[in-house]
Amino acid sequence: MYIKEFCDYLKYERNYSALTVDSYERDLQHVGDFVRGMRNIDNDKAVEDSYIEEKIIRRWMASMLEAGNTASSVNRRLSSLRSYFKFLLRKGLCETDPTLRIAGPKKEKALPYFVKENEMEHLLDDVPFPDTFEGNRNRLILEMFYDTGMRVSExxxxxxxxxxxxxxxxxVTGKRNKQRVIxxxxxxxxxxxxYLQKRSEAASNSEALYIDKKGRRLTDYKVRKMVSEELSLVTTMKKRSPHVLRHSFATAMLNHGADIEAVRRLLGHESLATTEIYTHTSMEELKKNYQLAHPRA
Structure with a gap:
C-alpha cells in the first residue's frame, strides 16, 4: 500500500493538519491489518492494493460493527479508504476503485451537545477564578471559546x-490553513x-498567545482537560469539551436571532448544511420549553 505517499500528499499538497493526516494513516493501517489477517500475509510482506477487494471491504466493515464500533467510526474509516483509492487512480497506481459500490452503515443524526446560557453565565460571572496567570488564562480561554466558537486547534x-x-x-487559522476574522x-x-499583563510577568519569549507556566505554547490536551474540569462545576453533561462550547456559541447566536449565514462564516463552515444542525438544536430546546410550560402541551 502507498500509505506514506498518500499521507505526504495530504500534508504537502492538501495542507491537512498533522492530526488529520495521522487519522487517515491509522484508518488505512487498520484496513491493511484486516486484509493481512484475511489473506494470512506474513508481517514482513507488503499488503498489495489489489488485495483490497469489494468483498474484503464489506467483511472489514461488518467486523467493525460486530466489534461495537459506531456507524460514524465505520463511515469515517470507509471515507479514508475512498480518499486513498481516489488518490491512487489520479496517480495511475491502480485501475479500479473497490469502494465505488459500497455504502456505509446508516447512522442517526445526533444533535450537538451544548451548555445552557444560564450555566455559562454562572461559570463566567459567578465562579471565582484565582487572580493569577493561570486563573486569568483559563477564564479567558473559556470565554473566548464561548464568545467566538473557534475550534480548540485554532x-x-x-x-x-x-x-x-x-x-x-x-x-483565526482554521482547517486547511483557511483564515477568517472574528x-x-x-x-x-x-x-x-x-491576561496579557499577567502573561508578560511570565517572561516568555514565545509568540503563542496561550502559554503554560514555563512559557511553552499550551497544548490542546491541557486545554481540553481544563475545559472539562471547569464545565463540571456548572453542568452534569458527560460531554464537557471545547467543541461543546463551540456548539454552545452557535446555539446561543441562533437563539438570539443571528443570521445563519453569519454564524456559518464565524464558525468557518464551508457548507451551510453543517451549520443548519444548530437550528434543529434550537427547535428541540423550544419544544422542551413548550412541553414544560404550556398547560395543554
Whole structure:
C-alpha cells in the first residue's frame, strides 16, 4: 500500500493538519491489518492494493460493527479508504476503485451537545477564578471559546499578533490553513488585556498567545482537560469539551436571532448544511420549553 505517499500528499499538497493526516494513516493501517489477517500475509510482506477487494471491504466493515464500533467510526474509516483509492487512480497506481459500490452503515443524526446560557453565565460571572496567570488564562480561554466558537486547534495555534487590539478582532487559522476574522466583544477585550499583563510577568519569549507556566505554547490536551474540569462545576453533561462550547456559541447566536449565514462564516463552515444542525438544536430546546410550560402541551 502507498500509505506514506498518500499521507505526504495530504500534508504537502492538501495542507491537512498533522492530526488529520495521522487519522487517515491509522484508518488505512487498520484496513491493511484486516486484509493481512484475511489473506494470512506474513508481517514482513507488503499488503498489495489489489488485495483490497469489494468483498474484503464489506467483511472489514461488518467486523467493525460486530466489534461495537459506531456507524460514524465505520463511515469515517470507509471515507479514508475512498480518499486513498481516489488518490491512487489520479496517480495511475491502480485501475479500479473497490469502494465505488459500497455504502456505509446508516447512522442517526445526533444533535450537538451544548451548555445552557444560564450555566455559562454562572461559570463566567459567578465562579471565582484565582487572580493569577493561570486563573486569568483559563477564564479567558473559556470565554473566548464561548464568545467566538473557534475550534480548540485554532485557539492553541493563536499568536499574540493575531489579536487586533485596535480593531477588537482576532485572526483565526482554521482547517486547511483557511483564515477568517472574528469580532471580539468589549468585555472579552478587557479580559485579554488583563491576561496579557499577567502573561508578560511570565517572561516568555514565545509568540503563542496561550502559554503554560514555563512559557511553552499550551497544548490542546491541557486545554481540553481544563475545559472539562471547569464545565463540571456548572453542568452534569458527560460531554464537557471545547467543541461543546463551540456548539454552545452557535446555539446561543441562533437563539438570539443571528443570521445563519453569519454564524456559518464565524464558525468557518464551508457548507451551510453543517451549520443548519444548530437550528434543529434550537427547535428541540423550544419544544422542551413548550412541553414544560404550556398547560395543554
Amino acid at each position: 485557539l492553541v495555534s493563536l499568536d499574540c499578533n493575531d489579536i487586533d487590539m485596535q480593531g477588537n478582532r482576532v485572526k 469580532p471580539l466583544a468589549p468585555l472579552l477585550m478587557e479580559r485579554i488585556k488583563v
